[in-house]
Every structure is written in structure tokens, then in C-alpha cells.
Amino acid sequence: MKEKFLNNIKKFNMIKDGDRVIAAVSGGADSIFLLHNLIELKEYINFDLIVAHVNHGIRETALRDQEFVRDLSKNYKLDFELEKIRMDLYAKENSMTEEEAGRFLRYKFFNKIAGKNGKIFLAHNANDQVETLLQRVIRGTGIEGLAAMDYVANNLYRPMLDIKRSEIIDYLATNNYSFVEDETNQMDIYGRNKIRLNVIPYLKENFNPQVDDAILRLVDLSRENMNFIKELVDKYLDKNYKNGILNIKELRAQNPYFISEILREYLRRELRTIEGISRLNYEIIVQAIIKETSFKSNIVNNNFLEISYDSLYIKDEDKKIFEEEIFLKEGKNETSFGNFELEFNSEYKSGKNIISIDQDKIVGKLRLRYRKAGDKFVPFGMQGYKKLKDFFIDEKIEKYKRDKIAILTDDENIIWIVPYRMDNRYRLSKDSKNILNIKYGGYDD
Structure with a gap:
């Protein structure tokens, strides 16, 4: 087994007894290296190994590759899963590049096999890491993008990120392991191919023969920086993020860059993805936080980001205020508004x-x-009417809470804005003969 491969498995605790491992195997040198090392690893760790192959349906040799991987799996008595796709057609139908379509469909297939607990192992190597970083630099990226691919990301595992393609080829030759070659890898028809075939050779010839190593050092340094920032971000969110609400009171005095990182992670957790949110979006929101201004904007897909006082939250504008009315009876009432207890003909309680x-x-x-x-209602201690909207503003009740506040009424008037203020017209006086006590216990009382 390749020593670097084994070290990465141990260092990142990638596989343990009983795991379900899905190896993405195209049949090329990288994935065959991955597969043989995983097979070797089974001598030391008891785990299930499934081979997953995708036939992209656009090369004449695709069937050859498919059967090569199938036969290899059969020889080692491994389960073989096959997915046939047409990434070119999918790309046209969904306005994507073929690269994007192929990646999307591959990962969809791998995740389907993996299910909830499976681990997907990918054959990305050090050269892929260099290409990935250059792609991101060309498109525009931040420190997270400079960190490129990680060894472990959710259910994705990449144990070969520090192993160069030359090492892989030497290993396969030494062990007499055969593989198939995707002829499109030598055609500059995709963005990554152009970087591999044109950009990197040009950089080596004209700037730095060891440019690969220089870029990999940048990746490592960027990851260290990113991990440091992530620790600070997680620490802030642990303290100030709950039930979808981000408390931004302590955030206003922070550096704008740190605020943007907090915002990115908050949106990632709330929306699952931050794709489609531009740098300008972040800059506008960060300024609203710093200047302590109310703010509302459609951040993505009809999800509105709103700032109200010290709270930042996401609100789906398609969700209307619930129009349900629930009638209360004497005694205990467990409702969707919370728990209420009514005591008629009682004594005054505070x-x-x-x-x-x-x-x-x-x-x-x-x-x-x-x-x-x-x-509108007459707040306790006052004589005139006040609009409920104005009451909320004066009491500095965050907007996200307002639609969830229970309003207690009779047939004619509001009696209690629960639990903030009752209506002055229903207060007790020296002439009151019968007293009703109403207790609000929230949802967990």
C-alpha cells in the first residue's frame, strides 16, 4: 500500500470497522490507484467496499471503460454499481457546461448509493488540487476557495490529495496494475483540461519549474488560515445563533471581513448552499449590520434576509400569517399558540x-x-387607542417575532398581546365583581 495513502487514512480517521465505502472508479490511473489501495486496506480494517462507475455516454470508449471496471470488481468479488448518463444532453437542458452537468450527475449517483451513512471516496490527487486552485483563481475566489479541495468534506473523502500523478503512475507500473486512458484528458475541450495542458506547462516553462509545489503550499497555508477563521466563526455562532436567528449585537464592532465570514456561514447553515449570493450582496448586508439600520432584501430564491434591531434572520415571503382561530375554555388549553390556563370567578393574581x-x-x-x-388596542395604563404595529415598534419587538405573537380577543376587542401588554379596558376596578385569571405557559409548561 502507498505510504502516503495509508497515512492520510489514519490522519483524517477516514475509515473504521463496519463502514460502507463507495469508491468512485472511472478506470483511469487515479481511480485504479484508489481502488487497489482500498482493497489492500481491507486486510487491516473490516469495511464494505462498493465500486461505483459512471458511463457519461459521450465517448466511443465509454463502454470499454465500463466493462473494464466491472470485470475488475468481479475479480475482487466487489459489488459493482453502474450509472449511465448523457451529460451533454443534461447540460443543454439545464443551461450548464458539460463539466458542470457531469459533476452534478456523478455526485447525485454516488450519494444515492451512499445513502445516509456511506462514505464516498474520490481519486483527486495533488495535480487535481493544483488545477482546482487555478480554476478558482481565474473565476475569482476568497480564502475558502484558495484552500481548494479538502481531505474530508461531509461524506466525501479524498485520501490522495498529497500524491502526485507521477507517483501514481510509478506505483501502478511497479505493481503491474492495468488501467484505461480517457482520451479526452488529452484534449483541451474543457476548462480543467486547458489548465492542465496549456496553463500549467506555460507557467513551468516561463516562471517556475516547481509551480505545482508552490501552489500546493499556498493551498496548505490557505487551509490553515481558513481553519483559524472557522474556529472564531463557530465560536461566535455557538453563542449567538439559535432557532434560525443570528444575534448581531456584538458583531457590529467587528472587522467587516469577519462579519462577512459570519454571514456566509449563517447563510450556509440556513439555506444549505450559498451559491448565487454575490460579493456585492455580502457587502450591502455587512454595511447594514455595521450602520445598525433596518434591512430587508431578497437574498436568493424568494428567501428574504431581514435585520430588525439586534436580530438577523431569513423569512420566506411565500409563508402567510396563519389565520387560524382557537377558542379557549375554562381550565387548561394546549394550543398551537402555546399553553393557556383560564380560571373563572377567581381571585386577583400577579x-x-x-x-x-x-x-x-x-x-x-x-x-x-x-x-x-x-x-389596535388600548395598552394598559393608557386611555387612547394604539396601532399594534406602533406598539411593536415602540417595544422594539423584532419583526420575526411579530407574526408569531398570540393575540387574545373576545368577539369585539383585543384583550392581551401575549405576553407583552393587556388592554386597559379589561383592567380590574373597585367595581369588579368577577375575576378571570389567564396564565400563559409557552409551549413547554
Whole structure:
């Protein structure tokens, strides 16, 4: 077994007993190196090994490669999974490049085989790492992009990132392992191929014969920097991110770059992907955070990012305010608005999340609902009406909370903005004869 390969398996704790490992095997030198080293590893670790092959359907030799990998799997008594695709057609139908389409369809297939607990092993090597970084630099990237591919990313495992293609070829020759050659690798028809065949040789000839090593050092240094920043980001989010809400109070005094990194990770966790969010988007949001201004913008796919006071959150504009009304009865009421307990003909009580009102002033039935346009009430201690919207603003209640606040009413008026303020018209007086106590216990009381 190649020593570097084994060291990476150990260093990153990639495989343990009982694992389900899916090896992506095209039949080329890199993937055959991966497969043979995984087979060798089975002598030391007890894990299931499945060979996954994708026939992209655009080369005459694709069937040859498919059968080569199938026969190899059969010889080693390994399960063989095959997916036949037409990445060229998929690319046209979805306005993608063939490279993008092929990658998307491959990973979709690998993840299907892997399921929830499978580990997908890929044959990316040091040369691929160099090509990846150059691609990202050309397109424009930040420190995360400069870190290029990682050894472990979610369910993807790359144990060959520090092994050069020349080492792979030597290993296969020494061990007399055969492989098949994808002839398109030598054609400058794809972006990565052009970098491999044209850009890197030009850089070596005209600037630095060891440019590969220089770029790999940049990758390692960028990853160290990124990991350091990630630790700080995770520490902030652990303290200030809960239930989809990001507290930005302490963030305003931070460096704009650090704010943008917090924002990127928050959006990644909330939206699963940050694809399609531009640098300008981040800059605008960062400035809104620093300047302590209210903010609302369609960040991506009708998901609106909103800043209200010290809170930042995502709001789906397609979700309307729930129009349900729930009638309350005497005793305990477990509702979608929370838990409420009503005590009629009781005695005055005071405490957190409890009101005592004049029972005889109630008109009709008591019910719970969410806010409606035009809502107004007479806040406790006042004589005149106040719009509910203005009450929320004066109380500095974040916008994301407003649509979820329970409103207690009778047939005519609002009685209680739960748990913030009751209506002054229902307060007890020296003439009150019957008292109703209403206690709000949230959802977990």
C-alpha cells in the first residue's frame, strides 16, 4: 500500500470497522490507484467496499471503460454499481457546461448509493488540487476557495490529495496494475483540461519549474488560515445563533471581513448552499449590520434576509400569517399558540405571564389568533387607542417575532398581546365583581 495513502487514512480517521465505502472508479490511473489501495486496506480494517462507475455516454470508449471496471470488481468479488448518463444532453437542458452537468450527475449517483451513512471516496490527487486552485483563481475566489479541495468534506473523502500523478503512475507500473486512458484528458475541450495542458506547462516553462509545489503550499497555508477563521466563526455562532436567528449585537464592532465570514456561514447553515449570493450582496448586508439600520432584501430564491434591531434572520415571503382561530375554555388549553390556563370567578393574581381581567367585560367567546392588518388596542395604563404595529415598534419587538405573537380577543376587542401588554379596558376596578385569571405557559409548561 502507498505510504502516503495509508497515512492520510489514519490522519483524517477516514475509515473504521463496519463502514460502507463507495469508491468512485472511472478506470483511469487515479481511480485504479484508489481502488487497489482500498482493497489492500481491507486486510487491516473490516469495511464494505462498493465500486461505483459512471458511463457519461459521450465517448466511443465509454463502454470499454465500463466493462473494464466491472470485470475488475468481479475479480475482487466487489459489488459493482453502474450509472449511465448523457451529460451533454443534461447540460443543454439545464443551461450548464458539460463539466458542470457531469459533476452534478456523478455526485447525485454516488450519494444515492451512499445513502445516509456511506462514505464516498474520490481519486483527486495533488495535480487535481493544483488545477482546482487555478480554476478558482481565474473565476475569482476568497480564502475558502484558495484552500481548494479538502481531505474530508461531509461524506466525501479524498485520501490522495498529497500524491502526485507521477507517483501514481510509478506505483501502478511497479505493481503491474492495468488501467484505461480517457482520451479526452488529452484534449483541451474543457476548462480543467486547458489548465492542465496549456496553463500549467506555460507557467513551468516561463516562471517556475516547481509551480505545482508552490501552489500546493499556498493551498496548505490557505487551509490553515481558513481553519483559524472557522474556529472564531463557530465560536461566535455557538453563542449567538439559535432557532434560525443570528444575534448581531456584538458583531457590529467587528472587522467587516469577519462579519462577512459570519454571514456566509449563517447563510450556509440556513439555506444549505450559498451559491448565487454575490460579493456585492455580502457587502450591502455587512454595511447594514455595521450602520445598525433596518434591512430587508431578497437574498436568493424568494428567501428574504431581514435585520430588525439586534436580530438577523431569513423569512420566506411565500409563508402567510396563519389565520387560524382557537377558542379557549375554562381550565387548561394546549394550543398551537402555546399553553393557556383560564380560571373563572377567581381571585386577583400577579406574576409572570399572567393577567387578571374583569370577567364581566368579556363580549362573547375568548379566542386566540395572530395579528391582522389594522389591529389596535388600548395598552394598559393608557386611555387612547394604539396601532399594534406602533406598539411593536415602540417595544422594539423584532419583526420575526411579530407574526408569531398570540393575540387574545373576545368577539369585539383585543384583550392581551401575549405576553407583552393587556388592554386597559379589561383592567380590574373597585367595581369588579368577577375575576378571570389567564396564565400563559409557552409551549413547554
